Amino acid sequence: MRIFVNGDQREIEPATLALALAALGYGGKKVATAVNGRFVPVPARAATALNDGDKLEVVAPMQGG
């Protein structure tokens, strides 16, 4: 299925958010996630199914003022 990861279109196998993050190379990294504008905390990733067309945001600590 097709999802958007940080604005880029990606093809992934149907999966939960936890599995998708691992498949996309974010496994073990310090990141926070939101699906379709809603925050998904770490403990909820395994039970959050992704659907075709979902917009996934994956963010990390960055410089800020």
Place this chain on the structure above:
Amino acid sequence: MFYGVELSSRLLLGTARYPSPKVLADAIQASGAEVVTVSLRREAGPERQGPGAGQSFWSIIRSLGVRVLPNTAGCHSVKEAVTTAHMAREMFDTPWIKLEVIRDDETLQPDVFGLVEAARVLSEDGFEVFPYTTEDLAVADRLVEAGCRVLMPWGAPIGSARGLNNVYGLKALRAHFPEIPLVVDAGLGVPSHAAAAMELGYDAVLLNTAVAEAGDPVAMAKAFAMAIDAGRMAFAAKPLEPRDMAAPSTPVLGKAALGD
């Protein structure tokens, strides 16, 4: 004292726009800041950029042992800001959030209506909100009503280096909220601006660009720290009020009569 946390430094420093990670780390140390602001941005997968820019930035910040104040920079709606705050709380393991809800892209002027609403939502959810606001008294009052126990009025638009645009407004805010920690956030250019804020009785100063984009950020960080200490000491020493006419400092009494 921010939400029960006692700090010895009155300088909060931003971490953006430094010429290199090394200069960033050295500037933080030179400033003596115990709180630095950070943000959340999209992290590319490993196929794009190795270990990820965010991961290496975070390891630098952690190695310095400073407290972090995550921001919601760039958010234009209550929903965006609230979602960002939740992601930040998980990421940085802190209830602190520097809340920015921006309305105007030219001046980065806060959307004070969205700000108050987001502050209320987040405070009710256990966040300790540091709102980036204007010096408007009524807005400040609404923010306190919404649960904020720190207020961060701008000195001038972010990155503008103009200093304190509205000294009268900032003084009025200080007088109106004697018990709320007040931080001048944004718009400062040189250490004398920071000293001026402290002389008004402000509790602290938050700055970023003035240090990061100085020719020598490490020296500038130190200069700001000294100015903030000087300004605070001057405030505690009760400065004179300005007056219109001269007042001779040398005693007139006992002056020798030497004229014709």
